[in-house]
Amino acid sequence: NAGVMQNPRHLVRRRGQEARLRCSPMKGHSHVYWYRQLPEEGLKFMVYLQKENIIDESGMPKERFSAEFPKEGPSILRIQQVVRGDSAAYFCASSPLQARTDEKLFFGSGTQLSVL
């Protein structure tokens, strides 16, 4: 049973370009979370999605950032017109269909975004 798969592992973009980060949750998981980890900081919640629905995007910047989790295919975190401050590690996590209070998250290995 493959774990949470994120790609690319490393992504380099120049200022103003678009970044697309992909996340395939574990088989059978329909809940996806995106977190951002800035240097020397903890993980900050960005968005919580279920298939075809955004449940909570309160941690997402209002501009330039968007996320989706289509019926088929991976979840995508999209950052338009990247700036140097977007440089960070972006982690995706998934949990099973029936999320409960004691349900753990399964994390991917992350995508390290570097903006030049």
Place this chain on the structure above:
Amino acid sequence: GNSVTQMEGPVTLSEEAFLTINCTYTATGYPSLFWYVQYPGEGLQLLLKATKADDKGSNKGFEATYRKETTSFHLEKGSVQVSDSAVYFCALYTSGTYKYIFGTGTRLKVLA
């Protein structure tokens, strides 16, 4: 709102030393509490968890007890190894919020 506060790192210990990483939380309701570990270049892995007051989570020699009266969930290990060198994150989850709230992480370095 809900929050988690961890002791700042880095923590540097000699092999076989005793480890404590402090974690306190603020939450409405009755959260579940977790410790996650992040090894270099990897994502986070669940280390242990506790879902109600006085529960003790344990794994790989690590332990943490859910203390509601002090709103704490301190991580302990009696004898650390070099392989325990990693970043440790305390986290909480409250149903209905959909969010796991993480602390800032504490880097542990164990020297041989």
